[in-house]
Amino acid sequence: MTLSRLFPAPDASPVPHDPATALRAEVRAFLDEERASGGIRPGRQGWTTWDRGFSLRAAQRGYIGMTLPVEYGGHGRTAWERYVVMEEMLAAGAPQGSHWIADRQSAPQILRHGSEALRRRILPAVARGEITFGIGMSEPDSGSDLSSIRTKADRVEGGFRLEGRKVWTTNAQHAEYIICLCRTAPRGEGRYAGLSQLVVPMDAKGITVRPIPNLAGDEELNEITFDSVFIPEDHLLGQGGDGWALVNAELSFERSGPDRILSSFGLLATMARLSADSRDPRGIAELGGLVARMTAIRELSLQINALLGRGEGVGALATMMKDIGTGLEQDIPEIARRLIDIVPALDGGPEAATLATAILNAPCYSLRGGTREILKGIIARELGLR
Amino acid sequence: MSDNARMLEDLAERLFGQAMADPAARKDAELPTRLAAMAEEAGLPLALIPEEEGGMGATLEDAAVLAWRAGYHAAPLPIVSLILAPTLAGADGAVLAAPGTRQAEGPADRIAVVAGDTLAIHAAEPAFEALDHRPWVRATGDALATYTTPGLADRLAVQGACLTAAAMLGAMHRVSEITIDYANTRKQFGRPLSAFQALQHRIAEAVSEYTVAQAAVAGAIRAFDGGWLRPLHWQSAKVQSGRAATTITAAAHQILGAIGFTEEHELHHYSKRLWIWRDSWGRQAALEDAIGQAAIDAPEGLWSHIVDSKGETA
Numbered sequence: 001m002t003l004s005r006l007f008p009a010p011d012a013s014p015v016p017h018d019p020a021t022a023l024r025a026e027v028r029a030f031l032d033e034e035r036a037s038g039g040i041r042p043g044r045q046g047w048t049t050w051d052r053g054f055s056l057r058a059a060q061r062g063y064i065g066m067t068l069p070v071e072y073g074g075h076g077r078t079a080w081e082r083y084v085v086m087e088e089m090l091a092a093g094a095p096q097g098s099h100w101i102a103d104r105q106s107a108p109q110i111l112r113h114g115s116e117a118l119r120r121r122i123l124p125a126v127a128r129g130e131i132t133f134g135i136g137m138s139e140p141d142s143g144s145d146l147s148s149i150r151t152k153a154d155r156v157e158g159g160f161r162l163e164g165r166k167v168w169t170t171n172a173q174h175a176e177y178i179i180c181l182c183r184t185a186p187r188g189e190g191r192y193a194g195l196s197q198l199v200v201p202m203d204a205k206g207i208t209v210r211p212i213p214n215l216a217g218d219e220e221l222n223e224i225t226f227d228s229v230f231i232p233e234d235h236l237l238g239q240g241g242d243g244w245a246l247v248n249a250e251l252s253f254e255r256s257g258p259d260r261i262l263s264s265f266g267l268l269a270t271m272a273r274l275s276a277d278s279r280d281p282r283g284i285a286e287l288g289g290l291v292a293r294m295t296a297i298r299e300l301s302l303q304i305n306a307l308l309g310r311g312e313g314v315g316a317l318a319t320m321m322k323d324i325g326t327g328l329e330q331d332i333p334e335i336a337r338r339l340i341d342i343v344p345a346l347d348g349g350p351e352a353a354t355l356a357t358a359i360l361n362a363p364c365y366s367l368r369g370g371t372r373e374i375l376k377g378i379i380a381r382e383l384g385l386r
Numbered sequence: 387m388s389d390n391a392r393m394l395e396d397l398a399e400r401l402f403g404q405a406m407a408d409p410a411a412r413k414d415a416e417l418p419t420r421l422a423a424m425a426e427e428a429g430l431p432l433a434l435i436p437e438e439e440g441g442m443g444a445t446l447e448d449a450a451v452l453a454w455r456a457g458y459h460a461a462p463l464p465i466v467s468l469i470l471a472p473t474l475a476g477a478d479g480a481v482l483a484a485p486g487t488r489q490a491e492g493p494a495d496r497i498a499v500v501a502g503d504t505l506a507i508h509a510a511e512p513a514f515e516a517l518d519h520r521p522w523v524r525a526t527g528d529a530l531a532t533y534t535t536p537g538l539a540d541r542l543a544v545q546g547a548c549l550t551a552a553a554m555l556g557a558m559h560r561v562s563e564i565t566i567d568y569a570n571t572r573k574q575f576g577r578p579l580s581a582f583q584a585l586q587h588r589i590a591e592a593v594s595e596y597t598v599a600q601a602a603v604a605g606a607i608r609a610f611d612g613g614w615l616r617p618l619h620w621q622s623a624k625v626q627s628g629r630a631a632t633t634i635t636a637a638a639h640q641i642l643g644a645i646g647f648t649e650e651h652e653l654h655h656y657s658k659r660l661w662i663w664r665d666s667w668g669r670q671a672a673l674e675d676a677i678g679q680a681a682i683d684a685p686e687g688l689w690s691h692i693v694d695s696k697g698e699t700a
Contacts, residue, residue: 001566005559007600007607008387008395009604017614019614019694021695091689269687269688272684273688275682283678284675284681285674285678287681287682288673288677289674289678291618291622291678291692292625293622293626293629295602295622296622296626297598299601299604299622299623300597300601303604320594320597320598323590324594373587376586377583377586377590379590379594380589380590383590385566385569385580385585
């Protein structure tokens, strides 16, 4: 049984208190400019909304690839500074889809496990905001049961030949690259052996992409078909055959960030504004419950971020945070619709659109990055229950 | 963990761990009185007294270790009052009521009642038996003495909520252990309960809520000691502790089944105290109201209210 002890923590060193006031002010000034120029449409966008222009402007301010080393075009900033910028952007509802996945997981994955050639080619372009990455994990017959994937990469001279299909890949139609989990050796005794991750250039011959509208009518998800696609040798991450370990490391970047708390923040802020006008005691009480919860979960997220920043393991903490955080993101529209007497409508006024966006996007929060059920299974194993 | 915290943890573990090691000890009606006397003798009430006044000069984080251990062993004594009352001139020998209330866990002849800047000592009379069968007392008659200290109620509200939440973490830790052990040991349909996915998920959810509470309480207590605590932090920590207590006791009782619903199993000592603590030293619903009110009154909007430190806003 491993029960995490965050408090009292026998050997935790204190995290220095840094409100990051100057950095927050700088990011807020940028976000104000974006709102004024129409770059941000509050309540109608999320962190998956693709807007290359926004990403290029954010990159000019140094907000992408913040923790990447300077020699790879990054900014050598701390994990905390990146966290501050991320949460400010999320709270503002900025459209970060063009750089989000590259910045959050693909670039760190390439930095750790990619060839030197790949690092030099890709990381500086990520930090310039010029590159969109997709996550090539799910397949038509493999969702939560990820190790059952069938997309395969056979060895050929100078690299691999990729064959198969990926699906529900966010922003693949805009992506320059995806990191594709594929089978490089037949499935034998161990279901996790023989998997590898390849960095696939989306302009390679033999790739077709079909956008799939989501519940909000946005074409963000895609199906990708690989028909005999050649992938050069140096696009392999890791040693080959260690893809299962790599994909799990990649998923850990996905699970503890502020994007798992703040997806519905615009609606929460709307509730606060409307309650300030109405002074409805029930609205104030419900708002208080949600703000308390957000504050508490954010505290866990901050402490995980500090542990990761010090290179310490976080066990199941990130998994717990994602599960509870996405639960809050889904509770917010449910509570809001009972308090706000407004018909949700994507083409309505700001409040109606914010409510509609939150309701229509809520189901995906407990799916992407590991379903709630998979997460609970991981937590149970950590607790010694499996 | 500081040296002070380590010392207090040893002290508390010797005190509560040994006294509560024998399950039969709880049947002894004299246990609470004996425990309180032992705590006094061990110097527990000196924790928050400054060193220059002969105390230990512990931080709130250090002292919270005492509350955590008391919670972990469900020790039958008013741990928050034991730690805080000695910090008040004139409250010697009295139990301390949470600010704004006139009752507290006893037994006691005297009760210290706090309102605003004023501490009033009253005679105490029996009030009721709490969920865990412990006797509570209430203030009666005119004040026997009053003392004025600026900011008293605010200070005690924060410390009391944080210490109560720390005790709740200790109790939740023990409930997690009991539940996981039971799920791994008890067999039905030829398999341990822990083999059933529905129960795995129920426990995972409960421990996750407890983990969020740990982070929130740790953050609030460190912010208090560091001098940058805002009401949102400690109020949220106490609210989350209450929410986690509800989730974890419900899961534990569901998984322990009928035996957990009897006094023959130790679980009830922990669940009852958690149910009481949810609404002691900061009623969960009242704190949610306060958080909501502050959120709509925030001049710079909700986001700034959540993330910016007071006085440090750009």
